[in-house]
Amino acid sequence: MKTVIACTVNGDAHEVLADSRDTLLELLRDRLGLTGTKEGCSNGNCGACTVLVDGEPVNACIVLAAEIGDAEVVTVEGIAPGGKLHPVQQALVEHGGTQCGFCTPGIVVAAKALLDRVARPSAQEIRHALAGNLCRCTGYDKIVEAVAAASLAPRS
Amino acid sequence: MKDFTYAAPTTTDEAAAALAASGARAxxxxxxxxxQMREGRRAVGHVVDLKRVPELTAIAVAADGSLRFGAAASVAALAAHATVAAKFPAMxxxxxxxxxxxxxxxxxxxxxxxxxxPSADAVPALMALGATAELTGKGGRRSLALDALILGPGKTALVPGEILAAIRVPAPDARSAxxxxxxxxxxxxxxxxxxxxAWLRLAEDGSVAEARIALAAVGPTPLRATAAEKRLMGEKPTAALLAEAGRLAAADARPISDTRGSADYRRALVKVLAARALAGCCAQLGQRIEVP
Structure with missing residues (x-):
C-alpha cells in the first residue's frame, strides 16, 4: 500500500511517498539517499543499521517507516554535519578502530548515544553498549579504545 | 514482506476494535x-501500531507502591523511570x-x-513478582495471571479484538525481594x-511467608516451580534449603533437548539457577547465602 510518510531526519523535514512495508532503513537509504546507514542482517541482530530515534539507538531494519511519525531521526550523516568529524569518528580514525568499515556507521551512532548519556564510560560499559553492533572483522579492542579516547576528547 | 495495511489508533478501544479484523496483529x-513478518513466519494483513495510544505506553506507580504500565511501554522507558528502576529492579x-x-x-x-x-526473559521475572495482565476487548476488561495468558510457544489466551492493555505488578514490601x-x-x-x-517475602521471624519461582526455556511456556515454592514455606533460608529448592525446581521443569541444550543439561541448570535466584533475593534482604 502506498503511503505518505512525513518525517524529520537530521533536522530536515521530508514528505515522501513510500510503501507501508518500507522499513525505516529502506526509507533512509532508498527514498532519502542517506546511504551512510548500512544493511547487514536485516533482522535486528547486527546493528549495522543503528540510527537514533528521539535519541534512542534502534535497528532501522526492524522499524517501519510508518511508525516514525513526528520523531526525530539522526543518522550517521547527521552526526558529522558539514563533514566535521564527531570525536568518536576522529578517535576511530586515530586508533584504527575500523577494518572493512561496514559496521562503523552503526558503531559511531551507538557510541555517540552512549557518550550523550555517560560522559566517561568504563571499558565494560562501552562493551555492553556496543554489544548489539557486530564487527565481523573482529576488531573490537581498537573500537573500545577509540570510544574511551573519544570520551576524554574536549567536546564543543 | 507480504503487503499489509498500517493503522495507528489513539485509544485503547479503537486499537482493540482494529484487532478484531482477521489477520490483524498488534x-x-x-x-x-x-x-517474523519479514521471514514469512507470521501472516499479517493488518498491523495495528499501539504506540500512539497514551494508555498503552503509560507508566504509573500508584500511591500504594504498585506499578501499572502499558503493554507497549519500551524496556528503555521503564528502565529510565527512576521509581520503577529503584522499586522493581528484577524486572x-x-x-x-x-x-x-x-x-x-x-x-x-x-x-x-x-x-x-518459552525463553522470554521478562516473563519469569514478572511471574515471580506476581504480575497480572489486564486485557481489554469487546467483552470489557479482564485480568489474567501471566501463566493463564501464555498457552504455548507463540500462543496466548487473547481472543480476536482483545488486547493486552497493561501489566500490573504488586507493590514491593520491605521484607520482599x-x-x-x-x-x-x-x-x-x-x-x-x-x-x-524468584520472589520471596519473609515473615517477621525471618522465615519464608511467600515464595514464587518461575522458570524459562524448560517447557512450552514459562513455568512455576510449585514443589520448590511449597518446600520453602515457613522455613528460614539456609544454603541447604535453597539447594533443596533447586533440586525440586529441577523436578518441576519439563525441558526438551534442542540446539541450545539437552533436557538433562537444562535440569542441571535449573537446580543451580533457581538456588542462585533465591540466594539473590536473600542477599537483597540482608542475608548472604553461598550457593554453588
Missing amino acids: LAGGTDLIV IEAGRMIGSWQIQSRASLGGNICNAS AKYVRFTPRREMDIAVVGAG
Whole structure:
C-alpha cells in the first residue's frame, strides 16, 4: 500500500511517498539517499543499521517507516554535519578502530548515544553498549579504545 | 514482506476494535513481529501500531507502591523511570537482558509476553513478582495471571479484538525481594538456555511467608516451580534449603533437548539457577547465602 510518510531526519523535514512495508532503513537509504546507514542482517541482530530515534539507538531494519511519525531521526550523516568529524569518528580514525568499515556507521551512532548519556564510560560499559553492533572483522579492542579516547576528547 | 495495511489508533478501544479484523496483529516495538513478518513466519494483513495510544505506553506507580504500565511501554522507558528502576529492579534487569540496547529501545514487556516464547526473559521475572495482565476487548476488561495468558510457544489466551492493555505488578514490601538469573553462552545478544526468576517475602521471624519461582526455556511456556515454592514455606533460608529448592525446581521443569541444550543439561541448570535466584533475593534482604 502506498503511503505518505512525513518525517524529520537530521533536522530536515521530508514528505515522501513510500510503501507501508518500507522499513525505516529502506526509507533512509532508498527514498532519502542517506546511504551512510548500512544493511547487514536485516533482522535486528547486527546493528549495522543503528540510527537514533528521539535519541534512542534502534535497528532501522526492524522499524517501519510508518511508525516514525513526528520523531526525530539522526543518522550517521547527521552526526558529522558539514563533514566535521564527531570525536568518536576522529578517535576511530586515530586508533584504527575500523577494518572493512561496514559496521562503523552503526558503531559511531551507538557510541555517540552512549557518550550523550555517560560522559566517561568504563571499558565494560562501552562493551555492553556496543554489544548489539557486530564487527565481523573482529576488531573490537581498537573500537573500545577509540570510544574511551573519544570520551576524554574536549567536546564543543 | 507480504503487503499489509498500517493503522495507528489513539485509544485503547479503537486499537482493540482494529484487532478484531482477521489477520490483524498488534505492533509494539516490532522487534519480534517485523522479523517474523519479514521471514514469512507470521501472516499479517493488518498491523495495528499501539504506540500512539497514551494508555498503552503509560507508566504509573500508584500511591500504594504498585506499578501499572502499558503493554507497549519500551524496556528503555521503564528502565529510565527512576521509581520503577529503584522499586522493581528484577524486572528491569530481566528487560535489560533482552537483545541489545537497540532492541531494548523499542521492545516492550507486553510484546515479550504476547510473543509467548518459552525463553522470554521478562516473563519469569514478572511471574515471580506476581504480575497480572489486564486485557481489554469487546467483552470489557479482564485480568489474567501471566501463566493463564501464555498457552504455548507463540500462543496466548487473547481472543480476536482483545488486547493486552497493561501489566500490573504488586507493590514491593520491605521484607520482599525478587531476582532473575539466566544462563547463556554469551552474556549479551543471546537467548536463555534456562532462566529462573524468584520472589520471596519473609515473615517477621525471618522465615519464608511467600515464595514464587518461575522458570524459562524448560517447557512450552514459562513455568512455576510449585514443589520448590511449597518446600520453602515457613522455613528460614539456609544454603541447604535453597539447594533443596533447586533440586525440586529441577523436578518441576519439563525441558526438551534442542540446539541450545539437552533436557538433562537444562535440569542441571535449573537446580543451580533457581538456588542462585533465591540466594539473590536473600542477599537483597540482608542475608548472604553461598550457593554453588
